[in-house]
Amino acid sequence: MKEKEQLCQFKLMASRDALEVIQGKWRIPIIISLTYGNRRFGEIQRDIADISPKMLSQELKALEEYKIVSRRLHDSMPVAVEYSLTTLGHSLHGLLDELLNWGVHFRNEIVSNNNN
Amino acid sequence: MKEKEQLCQFKLMASRDALEVIQGKWRIPIIISLTYGNRRFGEIQRDIADISPKMLSQELKALEEYKIVSRRLHDSMPVAVEYSLTTLGHSLHGLLDELLNWGVHFRNEIVSNNNN
DNA sequence: TATAGCAGTTACCCAAAAGTAACTGCTTAC
DNA sequence: GTAAGCAGTTACTTTTGGGTAACTGCTATA
Known part of the structure; x- marks a missing residue:
């Protein structure tokens, strides 16, 4: 099954490309804030209560x-x-959606699974 | 629009929950390797060429x-x-899919956009 | 004229993440 | 009996990510 392995390698590369962009504590939150419309620096800062101006700017x-x-x-x-998402930024919508859904799913699982 | 803001805060929390789990350079790659079936330590290590045994184990x-x-x-x-994905692990499938698709999309965008 | 808000920047520090290298104990194959 | 493969562990170092605090220059408002 050489094909399978090549597909695996391909996926590993794609995941690295994506992770390079969204990695870190603050990028996803910033992008989420911006899905709620164009925003000023201070507005994003207020959305994400615990981000410092240094990190936000960076x-x-x-x-x-x-x-x-x-x-x-x-x-x-x-x-x-005014900050806003580009078309490429908006193309993250599906990924964000899955991330959020999974986040909720995960929280439910760990709360309900006192068994196991 | 108080609702909108609450939804935003909710999403920010969900994203944090999810990120806590998948954050880091190696977790997504490891999970991807395991979507290809149960795997031994050494097999994962060979899939992900540049991971050290220390990081893999950790x-x-x-x-x-x-x-x-x-x-x-x-x-x-x-x-x-033998390592394998749990049900919860498999529930990451949709998220992984979006991540990989977006990774490919992103690479195509930056390659083709020498304009802009 | 002092205060608050805008949008950041700068310097400094610490903790966490990740890399490197060597080593473990076990077994099979040469 | 020596090398190689299994599945890791340990100690040490480097890198990066992120936090803190103070400061900038501008303007509108009280």
Whole structure:
């Protein structure tokens, strides 16, 4: 079964590509916040109660580089910055959905399985 | 829109639950290897070419604690150990699928988008 | 004119994650 | 009897991720 092994290797590579982008404590939460519409820096910070401005800024920059998030600067005075998901960012929708569903499923399992 | 905000908070929690389990460089790859059937320690190690025995052992233990993986010891002589996915482990199938699809999608996007 | 809000940045520190290398005890095959 | 494969473990080091606190420059509001 050489085919099977090649498929396995292919999947391993694909998973690495994906993980490279979404890895870390804050990226998924940031993306989730942005699925609720365009958001300002401070708004995201309020959504994700325990993120520091340093981490938010750092991770937003990373997500921008991966073309997941776009940053629009409105040249009003006091600077207003608007973050939003790109098309590529929105393409994470299905993955996010599965992640959330599984998160809920997992919590139910561990709560109910005092048996086992 | 108080509802919207509560839903957002709910999703943030669910994502944390899920991430706690699948976070890290090696867990997803290990789970992928195990979707190809029950596997011995050495087989997983060969699937995932660059994992060290230390990391494999450590992550398998963690996945066992989360009830994602089960370890069966055959008391033959030379010890044979068989790892497999639990039901909970198999329930990650949909998530893995989305992850892999997105990984492929992402790679295609960044390869083709020399424009932008 | 002092305070608060906007959108961050900077320097410093610590803990966790991961890598490296060597070693274990067991058995079978050469 | 020596090498190789099984399934790991141990000690040590490096790297990275993330936390904390203080600070920036700008503006609107009280």
